[in-house]
Amino acid sequence: MSGFFYAFIAVLLAGFGARDQVLIGHLSAGAANRYRLLVVAVLIGVLTSAIAGYGAHELAPSLTRLGRLLLAALALGLAGLESLLMPRPKAPKEPTLSLAAAAIVFFAHQITDAARLVIFALAVTVGTKLGVAGGVLGGTFALMLGFGANGALVHSGQGLKVLRRLAGVLLLIGAVATWLYAIGRI
DSSP states (O other): OOOHHHHHHEEEEEEEHHHHHHHHHHHTOTTTHHHHHHHHHHHHHHHHHHHHHHHHHGGGGGHHHHHHHHHHHHHHHHHHHHHHHSOOOOOOOOOOOOHHHHHHHHHHHHSHHHHHHHHHHHHHHHHHHOOOOHHHHHHHHHHEEEEEEEEHHHHHHHHHHHHHHHHHHHHHHOOOOOHHTTTTOO
16 A cells, blocks of 8 residues: 555544544534635645645655654654544634634644644655645545534534544554564564
8 A cells, every 4th residue: 555545544544533623513514604614624734734744855854764764653653642632622612703713723723633743754754745645635534524524523422532542542553563663573
């Protein structure tokens, strides 16, 4: 399986129940500018993914193969911990329904989320273009799922929490496997 598909699957997993997915689900429920909100969220997702890819592109040449793998393991581990430990996002209070305000909030959520850490990790190891492209597609699918849920994610109790925790465990397993591969144990 290529780096594109690894990035797609990993970012989609990291996006289950993420702050941006819950936010778009809540804001799109009953909003007059629903589809414009989705476009804004996806464009911000592309921007934050490009920033993660750019960081990986700049850092990767200065690292050895072992360094890249260990950095990827660290990033995957942090993404897994974020998925496991972050509390369930609450429904935001949005008095204005401004697209500009939503863009700022999406940027703040996405620039440091598990999905962008996964994109960074995979872009360092498999290559920037494949890692970012797969990550963008996976992140877009996660946002579209949140958008399609139309607010149900905010009220969906345990199911979403279980999915989020499962994604965190899978990301941690990926981190450990990458680390073991880097040190020659696998």
